[in-house]
Amino acid sequence: MEEHSPPQHYLRHETRREMIAAAAIAVILEKGAAALRTRDVAARVGINISTLHFHVATKSDMLRLVAETVRTAFEALLPPLPDPDRPAPDQLRAEVQAYHDSLRDRPELAACFAQLTQIAPSEPAIGALIEDFTRNWCARYVEILTLGRAQGSFRANLAPLPTALMITGALTAFGPRGPGGLAQFWPVFTEIERGLQARPKGGM
Amino acid sequence: MEEHSPPQHYLRHETRREMIAAAAIAVILEKGAAALRTRDVAARVGINISTLHFHVATKSDMLRLVAETVRTAFEALLPPLPDPDRPAPDQLRAEVQAYHDSLRDRPELAACFAQLTQIAPSEPAIGALIEDFTRNWCARYVEILTLGRAQGSFRANLAPLPTALMITGALTAFGPRGPGGLAQFWPVFTEIERGLQARPKGGM
DNA sequence: CCATGAATCAATCATATGATTGGTTAGTGG
DNA sequence: CCACTAACCAATCATATGATTGATTCATGG
Numbered sequence A, B: 001m002e003e004h005s006p007p008q009h010y011l012r013h014e015t016r017r018e019m020i021a022a023a024a025i026a027v028i029l030e031k032g033a034a035a036l037r038t039r040d041v042a043a044r045v046g047i048n049i050s051t052l053h054f055h056v057a058t059k060s061d062m063l064r065l066v067a068e069t070v071r072t073a074f075e076a077l078l079p080p081l082p083d084p085d086r087p088a089p090d091q092l093r094a095e096v097q098a099y100h101d102s103l104r105d106r107p108e109l110a111a112c113f114a115q116l117t118q119i120a121p122s123e124p125a126i127g128a129l130i131e132d133f134t135r136n137w138c139a140r141y142v143e144i145l146t147l148g149r150a151q152g153s154f155r156a157n158l159a160p161l162p163t164a165l166m167i168t169g170a171l172t173a174f175g176p177r178g179p180g181g182l183a184q185f186w187p188v189f190t191e192i193e194r195g196l197q198a199r200p201k202g203g204m
Numbered sequence C: 001c002c003a004t005g006a007a008t009c010a011a012t013c014a015t016a017t018g019a020t021t022g023g024t025t026a027g028t029g030g
Numbered sequence D: 001c002c003a004c005t006a007a008c009c010a011a012t013c014a015t016a017t018g019a020t021t022g023a024t025t026c027a028t029g030g
Helices: A013-031 A038-045 A049-055 A061-077 A088-104 A108-121 A124-151 A160-171 A177-197 B013-031 B038-045 B049-055 B059-076 B088-105 B107-116 B124-151 B160-172 B181-196
Strands: none
Touching: A013 A038, A013 A049, A013 A061, A013 A108, A038 A049, A038 A061, A061 A088, A061 A108, A061 A124, A088 A108, A088 A124, A088 A160, A088 A177, A108 A124, A108 A177, A108 B107, A124 A160, A160 A177, A160 B059, A160 B160, A160 B181, A177 B059, A177 B160, A177 B181, B013 B038, B013 B049, B013 B107, B038 B049, B038 B059, B059 B088, B059 B107, B088 B107, B088 B124, B088 B160, B088 B181, B107 B124, B124 B160, B160 B181
């Protein structure tokens, strides 16, 4: 089904590794991480299995490569780190916008990420990488929320960490849903925003 | 490692199927769905592979059995359907409490559910079941939220579906996290609650 | 232009894995 | 208590799968 441009033999190590990562991601998307086979990846790249093993020692290595590739690609799409001097609501929106765009333009990333989450039990290195990324991602929201509370744009009784977990959790749910499932993305974010806003005074 | 009570031979079809489902769930929890092997399940139940195939025709069947078992067990833990005559905030809390308790008392359920998502691509029946369950689960929140808005306990500008997606998304994130990761559960819910509350008037 | 090594492949291995076959045993209805 | 069938198992099959071996080809620096 794939048309590998005619025997474009003899590519560089790093080039091949990138192609392998891309192919592995595609296979994971189509069949799920549970059905990932080194042979399928090799076939997709258009190389022999032994060639694949030349570039990527083991399947476990391949999975690490995929995880690192996805993580790096994801991080490259994130906006600049929170800036204490800009309004938090704007930064929150920018942060969410970046995530939205990643779902729209590179749906493989989040979908693959979700799949990788599941193989963590048998691949501790992957689990650690994912956990680390997730923590960092969440930390960005914690910062923005803390900032916004200090700036007075968010509720004074807002707890940054739980709120950040709520937001990242809600957003993560859009990952596995295909690019079509983005219809409710902004409505969901609008609700989140409403829930954060400072109230005109007079609680209860 | 497992001590199967001494050769308690000749159990009923349904009994064995339940044992098989339980064993499969345990294996999925320990090694992940990708590493699920019919042999491991049989060994855990304490039966021969051919006996396993006698009760469960194929691995695919076994997976469906697992999915249905998890779903049924999950649904059994849910509170009664939303009641238009009770205060929505109470019902919301009851709904969330039930989910919390399921995470605390039956962590296998949510964790296994999450694992099943990785075989969904190659097992459409599983995917459909998961999607269906998720939709129903979300619908419960939609009802409660709609009710609460009508009752005046929630913001008048609250959009039920997006908010329900937000809540279920945020809650789902606690599924894969083990029972230890529940520390932030109630803090997160508290934030959600605060975001829903009707404001004292005077928007903007 | 050739020697060297990086990149490639065909063939093969060892084991894992889902499934089947054919026969054995135990509980049960008559 | 016997016959019948549901439940069970040992042995085996066919294929899938991750990985290796040893030879081959291309690119390139000297």
